[in-house]
Amino acid sequence: MALRLGDQVPDFTQDSTEGTINFYDWAGDNWVVLFSHPADYTPVCTTELGQVAKLQNQFADRNVKTIGLSVDSVEDHNGWMGDIEETQGHAVNFPMLADSDRRVADLYDMIHPNANDTQTVRSVFVIDPNKKLRLTLTYPASAGRNFAEILRVIDSLQLTDKFSVSTPANWNDGDDVIISPKLTDPEILAEKFPKGYTELKPYLRVTPQPNK
Ligand code: BEZ
Numbered sequence: 001m002a003l004r005l006g007d008q009v010p011d012f013t014q015d016s017t018e019g020t021i022n023f024y025d026w027a028g029d030n031w032v033v034l035f036s037h038p039a040d041y042t043p044v045c046t047t048e049l050g051q052v053a054k055l056q057n058q059f060a061d062r063n064v065k066t067i068g069l070s071v072d073s074v075e076d077h078n079g080w081m082g083d084i085e086e087t088q089g090h091a092v093n094f095p096m097l098a099d100s101d102r103r104v105a106d107l108y109d110m111i112h113p114n115a116n117d118t119q120t121v122r123s124v125f126v127i128d129p130n131k132k133l134r135l136t137l138t139y140p141a142s143a144g145r146n147f148a149e150i151l152r153v154i155d156s157l158q159l160t161d162k163f164s165v166s167t168p169a170n171w172n173d174g175d176d177v178i179i180s181p182k183l184t185d186p187e188i189l190a191e192k193f194p195k196g197y198t199e200l201k202p203y204l205r206v207t208p209q210p211n212k
Contacts, residue, residue: 018095031064032127036120040072040080050088069097179205
């Protein structure tokens with residue numbers, strides 16, 4: 001059965017460009033972005049891997065480790081990495097799983113046979129330090145992903161884990177947030193949101209981002 005939000009993600013051991021990886025050990029106490037691409041030496045994938053390399057500091061700032069995957073070999077990954085650096089201006093600075101036997105692809109349901117029965121789709125799994133699945137995205141082979149959006153959602157997840165808030169459409173770090181409708185006690189509201197809030201509807205109350 002497909003993984004669902006809140007599920008504990010499966011552990012695995014697989015080859016990678018940085019040697020054999022045991023996923024849980026490698027992840028440690030970090031957040032993880034595990035993402036698959038259809039195949040090495042393909043154009044859209046080349047741009048995606050370059051983008052993730054470029055954004056590596058931003059992932060690290062959020063305590064996030066990134067790990068790529070396709071059903072290609074370590075040798076193919078290593079050969080292709082030179083092309084990524086040459087064309088994208090950023091060397092791949094995170095491991096790429098070499099899932100030739102599809103062990104991980106099958107565990108995480110990354111092959112969608114009616115789209116392509118041999119290649120992984122563009123899956124994204126955001127996994128928290130408790131190894132719980134917090135976000136999934138599935139993109140077709142023809143559309144490269146927006147990794148700024150993945151960082152944005154991680155900002156939202158990390159913020160809403162700490163405060164009784166949620167984030168509105170198109171929110172970015174620093175924008176106003178929404179107070180949980182479950183909070184109604186005026187004393188608790190005053191304590192949790194000392195900057196005050198605006199009530200547009202009883203269920204829609206906005207407040208400045210609490211940690212800014
Ligand atoms: C690409 O990365 O450009 C790509 C990969 C597989 C199918 C189509 C495009």
